[in-house]
Amino acid sequence: MTTITESATPFSARQSRSTGKTIKLWLRYVPLVLLVFFFTFPLIFMIVSSFKGTNQQIFSDLRSLRAFLPVGDLTTANYDRVFTDSNFPRYMLNSIVITAGTIGLSLLVNSMAAYALSRLRWPGQKLVLSIIIATLIIPGMATVMPMLLLVSRLPGLSFDEGLALTQGWLDTYTVQIIPFIVSAYSIFLFYQFFQDIPRDFDEAALVDGASRFQIYFRIIVPISLPVFASVAILTFISSWNSFLWPIMTVQSDELRPVMVGLQFFFQRDTNWGEVMAYTTMITIPVLIFFFIFQSAFVKSMASSGVKG
Amino acid sequence: MTTPTIVLDRAGAAPEKRRQTLTGYMMAGPAILLMLLFVISPFFAGIYYSFTNQRLISGNETEVVGLRNYQRLLALSTLTVDPEVDEASGDFVRDENGDLVFPRSRDFTRDEEAYPQYAGLREWFTVQIGNRLTYVLAGDPLFMRSLTNNFFFALVVIPVQTSLGLLLAMLVNQGLRGQSFFRTLYFAPVVTSMVVASIVWRFLYDSNNGLINEMIGALTFGLVGPINWLGNPSVAMWAIIIMSIWQGAGMQMMLFVAGLQQIPEALYEAASIDGANGWQKFRFITIPGLRGIIVFIFLTITIAAFQLFDQVLAMTNGGPDDATTTTVFHMFRNGFREQDIGYASTIAVVFFLIIVAINLIQRYVVRDREVA
Known part of the structure; x- marks a missing residue:
């Protein structure tokens, strides 16, 4: 007996220590999993409900966990109806044009400015940098009313009946893109990232006869892709989700972005399944976009924007 | 390494500096312009408009109105009133719940002749201490x-x-x-x-x-x-x-x-x-x-x-x-x-x-x- 016990003790001790460790490891996952529920249940509800055919079904399922489960009569009819009842493809196209345009121009304009501020010496550079940092504290909402007045008076070009000068940017793509290109926050993110790139790179390239533009395009941009991804994500979120500005500046249906197009469903008897199908379709692209760029996002946030 | 190089360096130094300045303005220019147009000018325009009666769409000329908007926005005042008294008995008037009845704030804020100091104000909230009621009035409750x-x-x-x-x-x-x-x-x-x-x-x-x-x-x-x-x-x-x-x-x-x-x-x-x-x-x-x-x-x-x-x-x-x-x-x-x-x-x-x-x-x- 004693021998057995002696030989068994170390074994069972080892075993219980390792089960203890496993349990401990599993325990560390418990809060993580509970939080997943907290952060995703509204989205799961949205997606699941988009496949439920009638308002009655959605409302009666709301009383139980069935709200999160794809149970009962499931149908894709809501999705079909979104396409037949509303101008959805047009709204989607508008949002894609506006978001892509804003991201593209914003990456170019803000990163070039940050490059000039971080690596070039020119008169007024320090002043411009401090003004840009200072504007970080101006909330977008604080300037929205004067901006509305401004864009209603800016001269624009119209191609409707030959080339003509028009008054006001209201009801255009321009008004939804151009005012949102420049961002002090984006310039700041780029600037911080560029400051960490060794200057030897530039010097070496200059000796080889490269111009400053070439250094920017061929050296700085390729090694700064994480910060480009971050700015792209932040711009995507704000541009795709913008709501107040298009409500104020866009009247015609052909130029509405997806968020404003959503209002259409609340005009008559609301079919909630249809609303959920619509919101699912406009939310999934952003989620996918973020999934693709998220690791770059974390990496560049860690290396640039957050040094205070 | 001798004279010609030095000459080249001297000649090259100034254009390099000028070129850097030019490149700097060209690369930062679009951002500076957009920022002036869509961040800084609306910001200062907003400050200016706050002193005017600017409308979004209007046929009338915009006028400078001084601090009128700020007065309307931030005006605060208090008004303390005694409960109403029944003239016959000299007792306080009570409503069906037994609560004291006070004169309404409107009796003061709408009576510009008798109470010019309360003109344009409206009731924000009330505080009752003992038998007295204080109306806190604001220009924009x-x-x-x-x-x-x-x-x-x-x-x-x-x-x-x-x-x-x-x-x-x-x-x-x-x-x-x-x-x-x-x-x-x-x-x-x-x-x-x-x-x-x-x-x-x-x-x-x-x-x-x-x-x-x-x-x-x-x-x-x-x-x-x-x-x-x-x-x-x-x-x-x-x-x-x-x-x-x-x-x-x-x-x-x-x-x-x-x-x-x-x-x-x-x-x-x-x-x-x-x-x-x-x-x-x-x-x-x-x-x-x-x-x-x-x-x-x-x-x-x-x-x-x-x-x-x-x-x-x-x-x-x-x-x-x-x-x-x-x-x-x-x-x-x-x-x-x-x-x-x-x-x-x-x-x-x-x-x-x-x-x-x-x-x-x-x-x-x-x-x-x-x-x-």
Whole structure:
């Protein structure tokens, strides 16, 4: 007996220590999993409900966990109806044009400015940098009313009946893109990232006869892709989700972005399944976009924007 | 290496400097122009409009009106009244509930001849002390209401969301397998539009069939009855707060993850050798290591909290009973719906000054701790 016990003790001790460790490891996952529920249940509800055919079904399922489960009569009819009842493809196209345009121009304009501020010496550079940092504290909402007045008076070009000068940017793509290109926050993110790139790179390239533009395009941009991804994500979120500005500046249906197009469903008897199908379709692209760029996002946030 | 090179250098130095200046202006130019046009000029134009009667669309010439908008926005006054007395008996008049009856504030604010000092003011709230009632009057009681709503929202959201963000960041930064998966899921609400989130949460908050009420009922065995989340003025702001934290916390988590990854692992190892416990490591390594980021998060979250708008427009439209009206919502109502740009700009200026003041206080508090 004693021998057995002696030989068994170390074994069972080892075993219980390792089960203890496993349990401990599993325990560390418990809060993580509970939080997943907290952060995703509204989205799961949205997606699941988009496949439920009638308002009655959605409302009666709301009383139980069935709200999160794809149970009962499931149908894709809501999705079909979104396409037949509303101008959805047009709204989607508008949002894609506006978001892509804003991201593209914003990456170019803000990163070039940050490059000039971080690596070039020119008169007024320090002043411009401090003004840009200072504007970080101006909330977008604080300037929205004067901006509305401004864009209603800016001269624009119209191609409707030959080339003509028009008054006001209201009801255009321009008004939804151009005012949102420049961002002090984006310039700041780029600037911080560029400051960490060794200057030897530039010097070496200059000796080889490269111009400053070439250094920017061929050296700085390729090694700064994480910060480009971050700015792209932040711009995507704000541009795709913008709501107040298009409500104020866009009247015609052909130029509405997806968020404003959503209002259409609340005009008559609301079919909630249809609303959920619509919101699912406009939310999934952003989620996918973020999934693709998220690791770059974390990496560049860690290396640039957050040094205070 | 002799004379010609030196000459070349001298000749090359000036053009290189000029070329750098030119390139600098060319590359920063578009951003500077756009910033002047769409950030700086609207900002200063807003300050100017706040002193005028500028309309969004108007045939009339805009006039400078001095401080009139500010007076209307910020005017505050109090008015204390005695209860009404029955002339025959000399007793206080009481209503059917036995409460004292006071003269209405309107009797004073509408009577410009007898009480010019109360002209243009309206009742904000009342305080009754003993047998006297004090009316607090404001030029724009709705703005005062918006402002207090905003402060309430900010006071809850700023600390809760910042600490939740830090907690989440620490949970997904333990080196566990699959942590980037969890991180992505916690961030999902951030990329979801506020409008979409509002529509979905309106369902969840439904007072009759709402999921949240069902869950609360189940968890408390029916003790906590159905809460009228969006219909009850004293609860509606809480509903907006919970939903906003749900939507926003992932952003602070990401920033904190980035900050945590900058703290050298060696510091924690050294602390372990010195016998520091988990709390001490958190207090003396993690928190100081995150100071810069905390300042940054306070700034961005304060601005975001005071810009509260989308969820109000989409979920409650400022109601019920103005319980969820916010400064920006009030500005939108005046500037866009009423087309009074002058007055809306005044709101914006005051709103901006409040944000600057809060930020200065936060900076002072955080810096103070650094010294201590």
